[in-house]
Amino acid sequence: DILALDGDPSRAGLRAASLRGDKAALVAFAASGDLAAQPAATQWLLAQALSRVDERERAVGVLRTARRVHPDDFVLAMDLARTLRSLGAQHGPEAVHNYAIAVALRPDNIEAWHELGLMRESALGQPGEALEDFRAALERRPDDAHLRFHAAHALGALGQGAQSIA
Numbered sequence: 236d237i238l239a240l241d242g243d244p245s246r247a248g249l250r251a252a253s254l255r256g257d258k259a260a261l262v263a264f265a266a267s268g269d270l271a272a273q274p275a276a277t278q279w280l281l282a283q284a285l286s287r288v289d290e291r292e293r294a295v296g297v298l299r300t301a302r303r304v305h306p307d308d309f310v311l312a313m314d315l316a317r318t319l320r321s322l323g324a325q326h327g328p329e330a331v332h333n334y335a336i337a338v339a340l341r342p343d344n345i346e347a348w349h350e351l352g353l354m355r356e357s358a359l360g361q362p363g364e365a366l367e368d369f370r371a372a373l374e375r376r377p378d379d380a381h382l383r384f385h386a387a388h389a390l391g392a393l394g395q396g397a398q399s400i401a
Contacts, residue, residue: 245269248264250280253287256288258290264281275305275310279298279314282295291318309340313333
């Protein structure tokens with residue numbers, strides 16, 4: 236029973252709508268006035284469910300609200316950045332901003348550094364900044380071939396491809 240997980244009928248309804256993929260119910264929940272009062276996990280669940288029913292713009296709105304209420308939540312910062320990234324390069328600056336927040340919240344998180352570097356290079360055309368992000372990730376995981384590939388790619392974009400071979 237879904238209600239057994241949480242006695243709040245509204246949140247139980249959200250979980251049930253999420254399991255059913257009920258787009259109308261999810262959109263209605265997102266439009267409800269009490270969204271900001273919900274726990275971070277509930278806001279995250281709603282954003283995930285909205286993305287699954289192809290309502291990513293609404294998911295971004297939910298995550299923006301969640302980030303204002305829970306500014307120190309790493310998962311919300313990462314998911315907002317990822318959802319913005321999925322909407323296209325025009326959202327690059329805001330995605331980079333949220334990845335940078337995630338890195339500040341968890342500076343040892345390799346994934347956050349990696350995705351920050353990818354966005355800086357691909358969406359913003361900032362290979363120098365991306366290289367610094369990849370290097371920060373490599374300081375934490377020096378033998379990661381995938382990170383080395385991205386660092387070499389950034390060096391190449393800076394015209395320093397020969398240095399990436401050395």
